[in-house]
Amino acid sequence: MTSMDWATALDRLFDQPNDPEARTWLEGAVAAGTGTPGQRRAYDLLVAGQDVIELLDALPEAVAQAVAKAGADRLTISPAPGEWSASQLIHHLADNEAVNAVRIRSILTEDTPTIFGYDSDPWSRFYGVEPWEHALERLRCARRNTVALARSLSAEEMDRRGVLSYRGAESLRVLLAVLAGHDRDHLNQLESTLTATR
Template sequence: MQPATASEIQPAISLLGKTPQLLETLLGDLPDDLLRWKPKPDRWSISEVLAHLAALEQVYTERVRRMVAEDSPALAKYDLDGAKAREDYSHGSGTENLANFIQTRRSTLAMLAGLPASAGTRVGVHSELGTITLAHVLHEWANHDLGHLRQIEELYRAHAFHPNSGPFMKYSNPQP
């Protein structure tokens, strides 16, 4: 495995910094009924995605902190199914969940801004993936943000615009 350099972490940190702004711009003035709309009972609403993003901040920040502070810490695989069973993301309004995510991410960004230049090469041992670098974690975190930004966009599109586009509906197929 090729070790990451410190410069390789900046694109990921930059994207992590843009996510709150993108979400605030897209969702900041939407009514709560739109933020809580679900395409199917077993799918998340925008509000639930925001609650999930806030909850995952703790997972990612803990990994980063441990990888900076410890030598090759053991990192458990994130248990999404267990988290879904433990976490009820349906509580709180969409507006509250957006504000909570933005506040949590701001704290995260302050922590990331203080990373030493060599942080990207720090390693941990993931229970499933083996040796990973802090740069890998940051890039996965940015990838996770982008995946959920797309999910949020598709939910918004499917509920607010696609049904009202009349005959143009045949040209698009939102996948919320």
């Protein structure tokens, strides 16, 4: 079997979603509990034939719809001690988009750059700086730019790589798939949080 890791296996699924070697490796990795939640969700999305850029494009509206259905009074309620409220999740998604905007540009303009990781929990101390509505608007604007940039790239540009401290080297298209997976996990969490705080 070819030497495999998460980034290599996910890359292969872009070209061939039914690649048996990549699928076998990934199924074993998921069963073993390895990889980040975003990587595991990216695997699900690619196997299902989902369009990563379309998923990225859809996130802000999906967040806005979930919030509109719930009502603003529930957004600051935490479902349990130590768990983020819906408002905090929106701030996190906006912050994460800002981080990934820098990662994407670094990959596109530098030769295999080191891409910084960050611990999102300490960043929550800044969530009170702006209302959640402003964080959602930040997410909308930044994601609109990310999607426009992604749609403008050639296959060769999507193949460019960066090295993330906790995931290793991966192509830009895999980074985008993991970002879409991260979105999906937090959108599910947002919906669950809003349901739990009824």
